[in-house]
Amino acid sequence: xxxxxxxxxxxxxxxxxxxxxxxxxxxxxxxxxxxxxxxxxxxxxxxxxxxxxxxxxxxxxxxxxxxxxxxxxxxxxxxxxxxxxxxxxxxxxxxxxxxxxxxxxxxxxxxxxxxxxxxxxxxxxxxxxxxxxxxxxxxxxxxxxxxxxxxxxxxxxxxxxxxxxxxxxxxxxxxxxxxxxxxxxxxxxxxxxxxxxxxxxxxxxxxxxxxxxxxxxxxxxxxxxxxxxxxxxxxxxxxxxxxxxxxxxxxxxxxxxxxxxxxxxxxxxxxxxxxxxxxxxxxxxxxxxxxxxxxxxxxxxxxxxxxxxxxxxxxxxxxxxxxxxxxxxxxxxxxxxxxxxxxxxxxxxxxxxxxxxxxxxxxxxxxxxxxxxxxxxxxxxxxxxxxxxxxxxxxxxxxxxxxxxxxxxxxxxxxxxxxxxxxxxxxxxxxxxxxxxxxxxxxxxxxxxxxxxxxxxxxxxxxxxxxxxxxxxxxxxxxxxxxxxxxxxxxxxxxxxxxxxxxxxxxxxxxxxxxxxxxxxxxxxxxxxxxxxxxxxxxxxxxxxxxxxxxxxxxxxxxxxxxxxxxxxxxxxxxxxxxxxxxxxxxxxxxxxxxxxxxxxxxxxxxxxxxxxxxxxxxxxxxxxxxxxxxxxxxxxxxxxxxxxxxxxxxxxxxxxxxxxxxxxxxxxxxxxxxxxxxxxxxxxxxxx
Amino acid sequence: xxxxxxxxxxxxxxxxxxxxxxxxxxxxxxxxxxxxxxxxxxxxxxxxxxxxxxxxxxxxxxxxxxxxxxxxxxxxxxxxxxxxxxxxxxxxxxxxxxxxxxxxxxxxxxxxxxxxxxxxxxxxxxxxxxxxxxxxxxxxxxxxxxxx
Numbered sequence: 001x002x003x004x005x006x007x008x009x010x011x012x013x014x015x016x017x018x019x020x021x022x023x024x025x026x027x028x029x030x031x032x033x034x035x036x037x038x039x040x041x042x043x044x045x046x047x048x049x050x051x052x053x054x055x056x057x058x059x060x061x062x063x064x065x066x067x068x069x070x071x072x073x074x075x076x077x078x079x080x081x082x083x084x085x086x087x088x089x090x091x092x093x094x095x096x097x098x099x100x101x102x103x104x105x106x107x108x109x110x111x112x113x114x115x116x117x118x119x120x121x122x123x124x125x126x127x128x129x130x131x132x133x134x135x136x137x138x139x140x141x142x143x144x145x146x147x148x149x150x151x152x153x154x155x156x157x158x159x160x161x162x163x164x165x166x167x168x169x170x171x172x173x174x175x176x177x178x179x180x181x182x183x184x185x186x187x188x189x190x191x192x193x194x195x196x197x198x199x200x201x202x203x204x205x206x207x208x209x210x211x212x213x214x215x216x217x218x219x220x221x222x223x224x225x226x227x228x229x230x231x232x233x234x235x236x237x238x239x240x241x242x243x244x245x246x247x248x249x250x251x252x253x254x255x256x257x258x259x260x261x262x263x264x265x266x267x268x269x270x271x272x273x274x275x276x277x278x279x280x281x282x283x284x285x286x287x288x289x290x291x292x293x294x295x296x297x298x299x300x301x302x303x304x305x306x307x308x309x310x311x312x313x314x315x316x317x318x319x320x321x322x323x324x325x326x327x328x329x330x331x332x333x334x335x336x337x338x339x340x341x342x343x344x345x346x347x348x349x350x351x352x353x354x355x356x357x358x359x360x361x362x363x364x365x366x367x368x369x370x371x372x373x374x375x376x377x378x379x380x381x382x383x384x385x386x387x388x389x390x391x392x393x394x395x396x397x398x399x400x401x402x403x404x405x406x407x408x409x410x411x412x413x414x415x416x417x418x419x420x421x422x423x424x425x426x427x428x429x430x431x432x433x434x435x436x437x438x439x440x441x442x443x444x445x446x447x448x449x450x451x452x453x454x455x456x457x458x459x460x461x462x463x464x465x466x467x468x469x470x471x472x473x474x475x476x477x478x479x480x481x482x483x484x485x486x487x488x489x490x491x492x493x494x495x496x497x498x499x500x501x502x503x504x505x506x507x508x509x510x511x512x513x514x515x516x517x518x519x520x521x522x523x524x525x526x527x528x529x530x531x532x533x534x535x536x537x538x539x540x541x542x543x544x545x546x547x548x549x550x551x552x553x554x555x556x557x558x559x560x561x562x563x564x565x566x567x568x569x570x571x572x573x574x575x576x577x578x579x580x581x582x583x584x585x586x587x588x589x590x591x592x593x594x595x596x597x598x599x600x601x602x603x604x605x606x607x608x609x610x611x612x613x614x615x616x617x618x619x620x621x622x623x624x625x626x627x628x629x630x631x632x633x634x635x636x637x638x639x640x641x642x643x644x645x646x647x648x649x650x651x652x653x654x655x656x657x658x659x660x661x662x663x664x665x666x667x668x669x670x671x672x673x674x675x676x677x678x679x680x681x682x683x684x685x686x687x688x689x
Numbered sequence: 690x691x692x693x694x695x696x697x698x699x700x701x702x703x704x705x706x707x708x709x710x711x712x713x714x715x716x717x718x719x720x721x722x723x724x725x726x727x728x729x730x731x732x733x734x735x736x737x738x739x740x741x742x743x744x745x746x747x748x749x750x751x752x753x754x755x756x757x758x759x760x761x762x763x764x765x766x767x768x769x770x771x772x773x774x775x776x777x778x779x780x781x782x783x784x785x786x787x788x789x790x791x792x793x794x795x796x797x798x799x800x801x802x803x804x805x806x807x808x809x810x811x812x813x814x815x816x817x818x819x820x821x822x823x824x825x826x827x828x829x830x831x832x833x834x835x836x837x
Contacts, residue, residue: 115769645725
């Protein structure tokens with residue numbers, strides 16, 4: 001590649017983002033298609049969306065010259081086009097090759113993202129995909145049943161595609177009602193928040209929307225425009241009318257008791273593009289949404305952080321003026337207003353970074369599908385995530401932990417169908433992931449299964465310790481590095497990360513909480529609580545051995561003064577120092593030696609202040625030299641493997657252009673001080689490689 | 690077709706990186722140390738709003754850490770998604786290297802350079818070593834994903 005490689009590099013980031021999104025949609029639609037195929041139904045909408053996604057992937061990939069993806073997408077697209085023309089009908093054997101095709105495309109997109117070349121198409125795949133074409137064609141026309149006949153006005157019938165008509169008739173044949181809901185918009189209704197969009201959203205909860213057609217002309221209630229919604233539903237007319245805002249909306253069934261052949265839909269083949277003019281949904285989705293690179297959002301946040309730093313300086317300067325007797329009342333008022341504005345601005349920027357939890361988890365159904373196949377267990381994934389949103393930075397960290405918990409649940413917790421039957425449970429196990437926004441900026445998440453529960457005795461035997469008596473103690477053992485309850489590493493969970501990594505993500509990286517509930521024979525629930533954002537945090541800034549550090553205020557129990565005269569050095573415990581705090585003795589660690597810092601002035605410094613944090617529930621004091629201030633900081637996680645270390649949550653800029661480390665003291669104490677032992681001066685270099 | 694390279698010095702020897710892999714060069718004013726990071730990581734620096742790790746080339750090459758002075762440079766390189774700095778004694782020159790000038794490194798260099806040198810180029814009387822950037826900045830995690 002000569003000239004084109006330059007172009008590729010320019011377009012690649014946009015291409016990767018788009019491809020990722022399209023693949024996500026394609027997976028979702030293919031899963032929907034698979035579900036329908038199993039029930040012997042067509043799913044025209046999903047087939048069409050899948051076809052469009054692949055068509056776009058193919059086009060984009062051709063632009064950046066990724067031949068293997070173009071080839072795979074092409075053959076998938078070809079068979080899907082036939083399926084689309086056949087009314088969204090796909091034979092069951094075609095699902096697996098399509099899944100395989102998506103997987104292979106995804107793998108190549110990853111390779112490109114990692115700066116590598118896309119691997120060639122694996123042997124045989126194109127042949128399998130090409131063969132789909134004849135499979136799809138073979139099944140399409142003959143078995144098209146006409147189980148129900150639609151009663152449609154000619155004007156409406158003419159505007160429906162064959163696929164949409166079939167969707168209505170087969171839906172009706174499968175026991176749902178095919179109905180027509182007429183909605184008449186008006187200014188008064190719009191003022192009350194009832195618009196075609198709100199009606200669509202509400203109706204979508206009750207029914208499958210096959211088509212929405214705008215009809216102009218005199219309408220009920222004196223309007224001049226009617227939206228005709230063609231629906232498949234199990235809901236009652238009353239409920240649907242209610243969703244459409246009541247009168248003058250009206251309902252009509254589309255399938256009559258006595259089919260009249262004369263009124264049947266004309267079966268003439270239809271040119272596809274005829275419909276494109278009225279696809280309001282497409283427009284609605286595209287309008288008002290913007291894809292933004294995260295780095296740009298980070299940049300905006302950086303600018304804001306600089307403003308916040310500057311404001312602190314301004315506040316100090318004004319305070320100095322006031323102290324000197326200058327008239328600063330107006331200045332102070334402006335400063336206060338400025339503070340409010342900064343807070344609003346901060347909230348606005350944080351909102352920009354929020355992603356829907358539902359979108360983050362969209363790959364989980366696919367994961368569970370894969371597990372179903374590899375473990376042979378019957379399992380259903382229930383997602384109850386509502387509209388909850390999370391900072392992208394939190395979501396990116398959280399996802400691997402959730403994937404692990406779900407994987408563990410299927411792999412370890414759920415029994416085989418035989419065992420479940422013997423235990424009097426339904427054969428199909430359930431893994432349920434639910435989340436809702438809890439109090440003050442926290443998100444509560446639960447991952448629950450109805451499997452066999454955690455056997456505390458088996459866990460104890462494996463760990464070689466006493467049987468844990470409380471759920472917390474049990475969780476503690478499960479989260480030990482390297483702990484596993486299976487002898488053989490299994491294909492799914494075996495080489496993945498252990499519970500220790502889950503805890504590290506939730507507790508150490510995100511500063512959240514992790515808890516366990518389990519009942520033998522009934523199931524296990526993991527409860528997680530994470531902050532909605534870790535990007536902007538309130539922090540204490542302090543000095544230690546001449547360097548500045550920050551620590552999240554939320555992680556600090558208390559700030560204390562250290563009085564050297566009242567330190568206790570118990571006999572026999574070399575190097576352990578205790579500090580008295582409200583009647584109890586708390587171990588005092590020297591942060592300086594934990595950080596392996598060398599003092600420039602050569603003085604041995606046990607700091608004069610200490611921060612008390614909880615380390616596995618126990619208070620531990622970290623001695624520092626001096627507290628500088630409390631301020632809001634922008635936390636930037638350290639992504640590079642060279643500097644991703646326990647005890648360092650990230651870095652921030654305090655306004656001097658030098659990165660300042662943001663410490664996670666509890667994790668630091670555990671990682672470098674060794675759980676229970678306080679740091680002994682002089683140890684520590686051993687870790688350096 | 691000749692390829693543009695950035696040339697830098699470490700302990701008197703000359704090394705080169707393809708200019709396409711180099712984002713920029715910065716003077717060095719100190720790095721924020723990161724406890725627990727590998728020894729050859731000098732620390733973190735902020736480059737145009739981005740926080741990146743800096744690898745000390747002298748330590749990485751097994752040399753004693755030298756004096757930092759006004760000549761010290763951070764060569765900021767890109768490797769896939771990663772952006773990592775390499776702290777060198779000086780960096781002043783760009784060179785066009787013809788593939789014909791570039792030879793596999795002599796066995797002695799291979800042995801001593803711990804695989805960091807992937808080729809040598811003869812430029813007039815000078816010998817410039819092409820470094821294996823991914824290997825120098827270390828693709829491996831410092832501590833096996835935190836589990837020691």
